[in-house]
Amino acid sequence: MLTILFLGDIVGEPGRSAVIAQLSELKRRHNVDFIVVNGENAAGGRGITPKITIDLLRAGVSVITTGDHIWDQKEIIPFIETEPRLLRPINYPAGAPGGGSIVLNTAKGKVGVVSVQGRTFMQPILENPFAALEQTIATIREETSVILVDAHAETTSEKIAIGRFLDGKVSAVLGTHTHVQTADEQIFPGGTAFLCDAGMCGPAESILGRAVDPIVNRFISNLPAPFPVAKGDVRLCGAVVGIDEATGRAVKITRINELIESPGRDEATAATPSSEKPVGV
Ligand SMILES: [Fe+2]
Numbered sequence: 001m002l003t004i005l006f007l008g009d010i011v012g013e014p015g016r017s018a019v020i021a022q023l024s025e026l027k028r029r030h031n032v033d034f035i036v037v038n039g040e041n042a043a044g045g046r047g048i049t050p051k052i053t054i055d056l057l058r059a060g061v062s063v064i065t066t067g068d069h070i071w072d073q074k075e076i077i078p079f080i081e082t083e084p085r086l087l088r089p090i091n092y093p094a095g096a097p098g099g100g101s102i103v104l105n106t107a108k109g110k111v112g113v114v115s116v117q118g119r120t121f122m123q124p125i126l127e128n129p130f131a132a133l134e135q136t137i138a139t140i141r142e143e144t145s146v147i148l149v150d151a152h153a154e155t156t157s158e159k160i161a162i163g164r165f166l167d168g169k170v171s172a173v174l175g176t177h178t179h180v181q182t183a184d185e186q187i188f189p190g191g192t193a194f195l196c197d198a199g200m201c202g203p204a205e206s207i208l209g210r211a212v213d214p215i216v217n218r219f220i221s222n223l224p225a226p227f228p229v230a231k232g233d234v235r236l237c238g239a240v241v242g243i244d245e246a247t248g249r250a251v252k253i254t255r256i257n258e259l260i261e262s263p264g265r266d267e268a269t270a271a272t273p274s275s276e277k278p279v280g281v
Pocket of ligand 1: 040067068069152177
């Protein structure tokens, strides 16, 4: 069996640090052969930089998928042409920098990874993801039937439709973008493992990884404001998928959802006057 660890949207420095610190333990505990993470919010919540890409790859990540925030850090545009393990969505128009899929060798055979972006309530509106996937998956299957797809989309319906569309053609379809993990992990009849949203790797006491008050105030006031990444303990979310490497069929899928205490947690708690201690501490 070939085991893939997939981690959902890494949010900012807290998410990056937790992922990098936890990777070797997760790898050991789940007997992981191959690691894929979504890194499109890794740079302060917006995009990913060349340095962060290199840090994640050095920590043991095999492939980084992305989505609508891929170009937020402008230096990524020339860099992505030099690093094929950083994927942008496959359904960009022809001529876009970088690639949306890759096939890599492992000790247990080749693994294909595809990044695709949905179109419902998403900006920019890219090419039809179903048509792009059909073409790309057919090409990858000439090399390997072990294929993981990151479906980066807003709506549950579009992600489930992509999963059902690819059932029997890929090993796993794992959703990202909403940062809230769903509890619908399953293996479809054709052998494709599915999870509608893997969830994020980012601050737990937050709104989708951002500090709570600015987001709440934005909804109340409708005024523009900065949305800093929150601090504190990190919720690390994703899934482990076991795949029969001979057939590409998923054998099992297990959700990952762990609270990782922030390294500065004890000092922060100790420094907080008792009258100001947050509820629950
Ligand atoms: Fe996104």
